[in-house]
Amino acid sequence: MGVGVRYPTGPVMWGMALKNAPGFLWWKNHKRDILPVTIQAGNTWRMKPGYLFSLSGETRFYDEGKEKKNYLNIGQEIPLGKNLSIRAGAFGENVSKSDKRHVTGGLTFRTSSGVEISYALDAYEIVNEKVKKSYLSFLFPFGNDTHSLRKGEKIFH
Secondary structure, X not given: OOEEEEEEEOOEEEEEEEEOOOOEEEEOOEEEEEOOEEEEEEEEEEEEXXXXXXXXXXXXXXXXXXXXXXXXXXXXXXXXXXXXXEXXXXXXXXXXXXXXXXXXXXXXXXXXXXXXXXXXXXXXXXXXXXXXXXEXXXXXXXXXXXXHHHHOOOOOO
């Protein structure tokens, strides 16, 4: 189970989420699996239209709470015109150490019809070996809901 809340206060959006509670999966044909329960809290500042800066912290509780790890997530999104934006960020246990962090980047192109094409890169290190992963995603809006949410007109219909 995962639950979250968001609370806008002017140019700042505060949020908190609880993920993987109660911390296990158990199905009829599936053995019990332990999941890390995650608590995350943070905020996003809209510095000016399209310019976003996000900062959040999270704690993951492993092995039914016997071990916990803290993570920091930091990122920024900047528009490069009406239809293009770039993103950069980092997350991990210690963002100042290369073996404890992921460095991310990406860009999104938006068409006038609301279709979005996004590319993301995730670079990190495992046992002194550098790893890079790329992601490509497409968003195809149905109706006018996507446009309404971006303009902040409506959250629920």
